[in-house]
Amino acid sequence: MKRSQLFYKNASDKLKKANEELFRPQEDIVSYSVCKNSQFAIESYLKGYLLDNNQDISTLNTIDKLYEQCVLINTKFKKIDLSDLNCKAHKIDTRYCDSIEKVSNCFDAADSLDTLLRQEKII
Numbered sequence: 001m002k003r004s005q006l007f008y009k010n011a012s013d014k015l016k017k018a019n020e021e022l023f024r025p026q027e028d029i030v031s032y033s034v035c036k037n038s039q040f041a042i043e044s045y046l047k048g049y050l051l052d053n054n055q056d057i058s059t060l061n062t063i064d065k066l067y068e069q070c071v072l073i074n075t076k077f078k079k080i081d082l083s084d085l086n087c088k089a090h091k092i093d094t095r096y097c098d099s100i101e102k103v104s105n106c107f108d109a110a111d112s113l114d115t116l117l118r119q120e121k122i123i
Contacts, residue, residue, distance in 0.1 A: 002051075002052075003051055004047075004048040004049070004051035004052045005048070006048075007044040007045070007047045007048030007051065008044070008117070008122075008123045010041075010044045011040070011041040011042075011043075011044035011045040011113075011114070012041075012114065012123070014037040014038070014040045014041040014044065014110075015038070015107075015111065017033070017037045018033070018034045018037035018041065018107050018110065019107070019111075021033045021034045022034055022104075022107060031103040034103045034104075034106070034107055035103045035106050038103070038106040038107045038109070038110040039063070039106060041110040041114070042063055042085075042106070042109055042110045043063055043066065045110070045114065046063065046066035046067055046069075046070055046113070047060075048123075049070050049074075049117065049122065050066065050069055050070060050073075052122065053073050055069060055073070063082065063085065067080070067082055076116060076120070079112070079116065080109060080116060081109060081112070082109050084105035084106075084109075085105065085106055
């Protein structure tokens with residue numbers, strides 16, 4: 001299996017876990033779990049796409065940098081709204097996973113990436 005395919009599989013698995021968490025009653029939602037899984041899904045989708053396009057991802061250590069490189073390759077990535085992700089300019093950590101609204105924005109961005117890659121018949 002190609003390395004990019006492993007990233008796509010990981011992203012899909014993380015998105016599924018985040019989605020399952022969101023289906024719990026609001027008081028039972030573990031926002032940290034949704035947030036982390038969504039962040040890792042976003043990162044993995046972007047890395048997979050870049051690897052599919054023969055890009056070196058070793059220096060792209062934030063979601064912002066990965067995203068910017070994807071936009072350079074395919075302007076359709078501009079449709080993905082990452083503006084509400086407070087974590088995108090930093091290495092992934094937990095300090096931004098503190099409210100259901102932020103968590104939902106992160107999940108929505110991951111889900112939009114999944115949709116875009118499916119529409120483009122990449123995954």
